[in-house]
Amino acid sequence: MLRKPISIALAFALLLGGILTGLRWEAGRSASSPKETYRDKVTLRFTYWGSLEEQRAIEDALAGFMREYPWIAVEASQLPNSDYNTKMLAMSASNEEPDIAYMTTELGEAFARQGKFLNLFDYLNRDPELKRQDFLDYLWYKSDPEYAWGISTAAECYGLFYRRDLLAEAGVSPPPARAEEAWTWERFVDAAKRLTLDSEGRNAYDPAFDKDRIVRYGVMFETWPEPLNNFIFGNGGDWVSPDGSRFTLHEPAAAEAIQRLADLVNVHHVAPSAYDSKSLPSIHIALQAGLAAMIVDGQWINLDLGKANVDYDIGALPKLKKSVTVALSGATVLFASSRHPDEAWLLYKWLSDPSKAIHLYADGLWMPVLKKWYTDPSLVDRWVNANRAAHPPGFKDAMLRQLLERGVPGVGYYLRNQMDIYPEVTEALLPVWQGEKTASDALRELAALVEERYPQK
Incomplete structure (x- = not known):
């Protein structure tokens, strides 16, 4: 006679347990805490x-x-x-x-x-x-x-990284950090010349300086688009017109900025050529190793420089018409x-x-x-x-x-057909870095090609 009441009680207990389990499951599913228990993996x-x-x-x-x-x-x-x-x-x-x-x-x-x-x-x-x-x-x-x-x-943005110890050794005052006091281009070139040394310890001002046996460059920079744009934009140039309809890298402001950079290699001999760069490490490693006294690079290298305990600091980029930094x-x-x-x-x-x-x-x-x-x-x-x-x-x-205050969006945010145009620009500028063409001539030829093949309209 006791079996029936016991079965009813057991059934009730099982039912109640199932309801409570269900409630707990639903609570887990709807919980706002990120540590939810019942989510699918x-x-x-x-x-x-x-x-x-x-x-x-x-x-x-x-x-x-x-x-x-x-x-x-x-x-x-x-x-x-x-x-x-x-x-x-x-x-x-x-x-x-x-x-x-x-x-x-x-x-x-x-x-x-x-x-x-x-x-x-x-x-x-x-x-x-x-x-x-x-x-x-x-x-x-x-x-x-x-x-x-x-x-x-x-x-991210760019700055002028430099080795404090190497500048002090050469008697070069550090580049100012504030854009209002940024070095002029002429002051920048002067510092780079004083910091460049050949194998005999002579700087680029010395009449006996051997440009073919440089052991430390005054400055190093990369030649992919955004590093160049710090100076193109700072000189009033751009890759496209304000309405985005025309390719304008060949116009005077942009061409002049690129020529100034090429002159660091071929006229002033304070930066490595494309050929010499092949035997050098990446530019932030070159700064660490003392192969360069200054580099133009992005803020992300602070990670590696900080971990390596390098004696470095950062100045505002030198200016042509104004000191800017590419935001990218x-x-x-x-x-x-x-x-x-x-x-x-x-x-x-x-x-x-x-x-x-x-x-x-x-x-x-x-x-x-x-x-x-x-x-x-x-x-x-x-x-x-x-x-x-x-x-x-x-x-x-x-x-x-x-x-x-002075960040200028990089060209990657607005240039069309980048996959096609970037390689064309790289190829067109190679003879400029090698001193075989002027930036104006190379970019004029490039512009005709870009307008024909990759119009911005």
Whole structure:
């Protein structure tokens, strides 16, 4: 007679347990905490480039992200800078696109025309924590005003890095960090001559100086588009007309700036030729090793220089008509083929928020994309003053302030057909760097070709 009451009680207990379990499951599904227990596991594929130090910094940031979001695993692949585009093209052709990736501006512009990216403005429009106005103004890569196919991975800019000890040894006063006091071009060339030494220790002013046996260059710079643009823009030039309809790199302001740079190699003998550069390390390594006393480079090298304990500082770039800095960055994109776009957006937000990945910023790799990290002194203190080795005294004026007040968006944000035009420019300028053609002649020939093959209209 007791079996029936016992069965009813057991059934009731099982039913109650199931209801409570269901309630707990639903609570887990709807919880606002990032550490939700009942989410399905997700794996994101993330592709990026960078140095060994950058790899370490990224891996540390990703580990923090996965602790915060334990249901999201991130498979990160670091590809070499030199063939990043080639590998990304192959991945795309094989339908193996990552969920989230760094993207060069030239490949990004081409992929965007093919509709390969999600519109990041859609995510910002519905994000409860971030708004478009929270970001620096120049950061967006856009197909049209309301379609952002990419956003700058970080804020970046250029400065004049120099070895304090080598300048002191040569009796050269350091370049000023404030743009208002920036060296004139003539003062810059004078310093570079005093700092260039041949194998006998003679500088470039010495009548016996041997330009074929240089052991230390006064300055080094790279010849891909954005380093050149610091001086093209500073001289009033541009690659295209203000309305974007004409290619203008051959016009006098731009051509003069490129000729001034070429003269550092072929007239003043204070920078290596294209041939000599092949036997030299990358320019920030050359600065570390004392093979160059000054370099024109991007702020991201603060990471490597700070880790290497180099005795360096940063000055404002020398001016032609004015001292500016190119505001630039590779893009971060979300691929339209991603099966987990919302989680990919979470990862982008994590990497872009210095409070979540402070070492990416404090160690010198990136500058923030969010405005408040430049204007709130307590936040500036967290990334600039937290690591003085990676942010030497000149950083605040020569880079942070210069970016905000005199940053000029890089050509990657607006030039059309970059994948085609960049190689043409590189090839056209090679005889200029070698002293075989003037910049004006080479660029005039280039302009005719670009207008015919790759019109900006």
